[in-house]
Amino acid sequence: MKTTTDLQRRKLLKYTAIGIAGAVTYPSWTQAAGELVRVNKPSTDFLPDVEIELTMNTAEAAILKGEKTRVWKITGKVIKGDSGVLDNNEGTYLAPTLSFKKGQKVRLILNNDLPAQSILHWHGLHVPANMDGNPMYAINRGETYIYEFEILNRAGTYFYHSHAHGVTARQVYSGLAGLFIVSDDQEQALHLPSGNLDVPLVIQDRSFDGQNQLVYSANMMQRMQGFLGDQILVNGRPDFALPVATRAYRLRLVNGSNSRIYKLAWDDGTPMTVIGVDGGLLEKPEQHAYVMLAPGQRRELWVDFSKREIGAELTLRSLQFDIDMHSGMGMMGHGMMGHGHGMMGGMMSASSLTLGSDYPILKIRVAKKEQGDNTLPKTLTPIAELHAKNAANAGKPKTIALSMAHMSALLNGRSYKMDDIQPDEIIPVNSLQLIEFDNGFDGGMHGMMDMPHPMHLHGEQFQIVKREVSAHVTDNYATVSSGLINSGWQDTVLVMPGEKVTILKPFNDFKGLFMYHCHNLEHEDMGMMRDFLIK
Ligand code: C2O
Ligand code: CU
Ligand code: CU
Numbered sequence: 001m002k003t004t005t006d007l008q009r010r011k012l013l014k015y016t017a018i019g020i021a022g023a024v025t026y027p028s029w030t031q032a033a034g035e036l037v038r039v040n041k042p043s044t045d046f047l048p049d050v051e052i053e054l055t056m057n058t059a060e061a062a063i064l065k066g067e068k069t070r071v072w073k074i075t076g077k078v079i080k081g082d083s084g085v086l087d088n089n090e091g092t093y094l095a096p097t098l099s100f101k102k103g104q105k106v107r108l109i110l111n112n113d114l115p116a117q118s119i120l121h122w123h124g125l126h127v128p129a130n131m132d133g134n135p136m137y138a139i140n141r142g143e144t145y146i147y148e149f150e151i152l153n154r155a156g157t158y159f160y161h162s163h164a165h166g167v168t169a170r171q172v173y174s175g176l177a178g179l180f181i182v183s184d185d186q187e188q189a190l191h192l193p194s195g196n197l198d199v200p201l202v203i204q205d206r207s208f209d210g211q212n213q214l215v216y217s218a219n220m221m222q223r224m225q226g227f228l229g230d231q232i233l234v235n236g237r238p239d240f241a242l243p244v245a246t247r248a249y250r251l252r253l254v255n256g257s258n259s260r261i262y263k264l265a266w267d268d269g270t271p272m273t274v275i276g277v278d279g280g281l282l283e284k285p286e287q288h289a290y291v292m293l294a295p296g297q298r299r300e301l302w303v304d305f306s307k308r309e310i311g312a313e314l315t316l317r318s319l320q321f322d323i324d325m326h327s328g329m330g331m332m333g334h335g336m337m338g339h340g341h342g343m344m345g346g347m348m349s350a351s352s353l354t355l356g357s358d359y360p361i362l363k364i365r366v367a368k369k370e371q372g373d374n375t376l377p378k379t380l381t382p383i384a385e386l387h388a389k390n391a392a393n394a395g396k397p398k399t400i401a402l403s404m405a406h407m408s409a410l411l412n413g414r415s416y417k418m419d420d421i422q423p424d425e426i427i428p429v430n431s432l433q434l435i436e437f438d439n440g441f442d443g444g445m446h447g448m449m450d451m452p453h454p455m456h457l458h459g460e461q462f463q464i465v466k467r468e469v470s471a472h473v474t475d476n477y478a479t480v481s482s483g484l485i486n487s488g489w490q491d492t493v494l495v496m497p498g499e500k501v502t503i504l505k506p507f508n509d510f511k512g513l514f515m516y517h518c519h520n521l522e523h524e525d526m527g528m529m530r531d532f533l534i535k
Helices: 006-016 168-174 220-225 332-337 475-479 521-525
Strands: 029-032 035-038 050-061 069-080 097-101 105-112 120-123 144-150 156-162 177-183 198-206 231-234 241-245 248-255 262-266 272-277 280-288 291-293 298-304 313-318 359-368 398-405 408-411 431-438 453-457 463-469 492-495 499-507 512-518 529-534
Touching (some): 069 168, 156 168, 156 248, 156 280, 177 248, 248 291, 291 298, 398 453, 408 512, 512 521
Parallel strands (some): 050 105, 241 359
Antiparallel strands (some): 029 035, 105 144, 198 231, 248 298, 262 291, 262 313, 272 280, 398 408, 453 492, 453 512
16 A cells, blocks of 8 residues: 555545544544555454455446447455445446445445546445545555445435546546445335346446547536537447336436436336435335436436337437526626527537437337236335424525636635635534525626536435526526426435525534535536535
């Protein structure tokens, strides 16, 4: 184990000194020769139920016909526990799918064999601050980071990805992202479709050059709007087709794209039956004509093929929508964005697959007859509703203004900086906080561009209290609004231009730094990311 850089050492000293609430202090960090050095051995007082070694390395994957594509691949090995906890997704760039049960203690040994610094973050999971993959913990090639934590989350579709500062977008694009599925007894008692009938679908967009190599470009425009690929991949594969039996299925949709927002619908008009969101199952199924899926978000669908004929096909599409929300703002932005479509609409987009246009995501084909119970439970899992009156800052929400201007993407006018906690970013541990994301709602923070921002908070899942839309928002909002799902536990909320979204978020159990940022990964890398210090 190499020692960390001076800068990191300084951070570690500063923040690990703050410590973690409760008894959880693993893995240990020791003082060696007067300096803080990352300990390369597991802590002795942590007894894992599951232990997995994950190695990040360069690799090749056969994605398109012909030449293989160079990717960054994570490969896992189960050291302790059932082999079913890990699926390496061999042959794709997708990181291993990890499947755990609530209450399990897991040790994840992360080796970095990449020619770059990196660190993994467990998106949506409630873990101690030093287990959360904050960019300050990035490790160099040849270094190892040991994660040890208990799965406290309820059953749900979580995921994990690189969180190295300034290069998250590029690293996720290259392959450093995978699924982290949690199950629990409550979920299992519902007997939802399982095994082959439970299908995770990671949706991403990529661009390839003539030699089948990934193209990632981040010129000014591509950073301001977010990188958009030319081609949709599902679970790391193009032209994804899913053969199904005449049964009901549980489809776990994950938006693992850098910046692309999807408006998902079945092509034959069948309503979408949503059973889960970021933080697991809803209280009861909801029907929507279409479902918006922003980067970082997950939506679980239930879909029944039992009444369909063998050979029948169903396509999941992304439908047309408009994100240019304001009218007559008279801001510089509109001259720049043009009418109706604007820059985000593709006029200046580098992608041949315009954001908000209509295109297929994947095709489902009914391939065989199969008998079985296909009933959807009327109720799923109870969710205790959070109440604004119980917030520590009830009546005085913490406002986070989202803005973009002059090559910067800002939160309350600030850009990301390590070690830069401001007074309004300090939150008492074990408190419930009312937070509002203001994306030009009050008209006061307009930059050059109005853009949707999928806002993500690390740590515990939150609940959406309300959405408010500014009076000058156009009809375009109606092209997305009924697909925004506001119920259940969430960790990433899409805040449209002109909107103010209020959430209630618990900050329980763990002290330390927990990030909040835009999950448009180019925006994140441009600085639209900050830390809360929980103390
Ligand atoms: Cu999925 Cu801080 O990210
Ligand atoms: Cu996260
Ligand atoms: Cu953003």
